[in-house]
Amino acid sequence: MNSKFKIDSVWENYKLHITKEYGFIDLSISPFVIKANDTLLKHNCKKAIDLGCGNGRHSLYLNSLGFDVYASDxxxxxxxxxxxxxxxxxxxxxxxxxxxxPYDDDFFDVVLCTSTLHHAILSDIKQGINEVYRTLKPKSYFVFDFLSTLDTSYGIGTEIEKNTFIGSRTGEENIPHHYADENELKALLNNFSFANINKSIYSFYDSKNNQYSSRVFDVIAVK
Ligand SMILES: C[S@@+](CC[C@H](N)C(=O)[O-])C[C@H]1O[C@@H](n2cnc3c(N)ncnc32)[C@H](O)[C@@H]1O
Structure with missing residues (x-):
């Protein structure tokens, strides 16, 4: 642990508490990221970028575990x-x-990108994956999730190109969402030497306490 902030606990609900001394933040960590971390630590990964970090929940989590974190959004x-x-x-x-x-080739041991890569049209997603590949060191890890065509929001809103919709998800009405199936993901990752693609369902609540579930692919790909 090289961080100056203290984690009270990371428990079954995957919540990260930071003590009041530094300002209280209560952030839930994706169980997929917690699980992926076992692989990353086992392979001595050190330098990680959190692409589309949002409020920084995973950047803070990785930082607290000793990673050298580059947070970006x-x-x-x-x-x-x-x-x-x-x-x-x-x-x-x-x-x-x-x-x-904006980093050199072969720079990172890990690229993490949760709930973000699908927020784009396909050409930008492809460009993003090329950038991930370029900036990863050989044999390093790309850890990300991606919306599935089986998600219940698929088909809602305006289809601006095949499988890309605007207005499909509550709270993100103006942002494109691209939905993929497993074959498309495999094709997108064809430069990588290996990709473990798992189907997952996550439940979450909006600000009005309505429950939603999200069907995604959790992916760990190796350059
Ligand atoms: C749903 S949030 C996820 C945030 C964070 N990864 C997490 O899991 O909590 C999506 C984030 O992606 C960011 N984003 C959208 N398009 C992006 C892009 N092209 N490059 C980088 N970040 C982007 C948004 O600003 C937002 O913070």
């Missing part, structure tokens, strides 16, 4: 606000798109 205001008081070492925040990753 097209809008970094949330993670900047959440980490302002923490004075963390080994956390670099930089605003950019996943379609243009």
């Amino acid at each position: 097209i809008d970094c205001s949330k993670i900047i606000k959440n980490t302002k008081k923490l004075n963390l070492s080994n956390l670099t925040i930089r605003e950019h798109s996943f379609t243009a990753i």
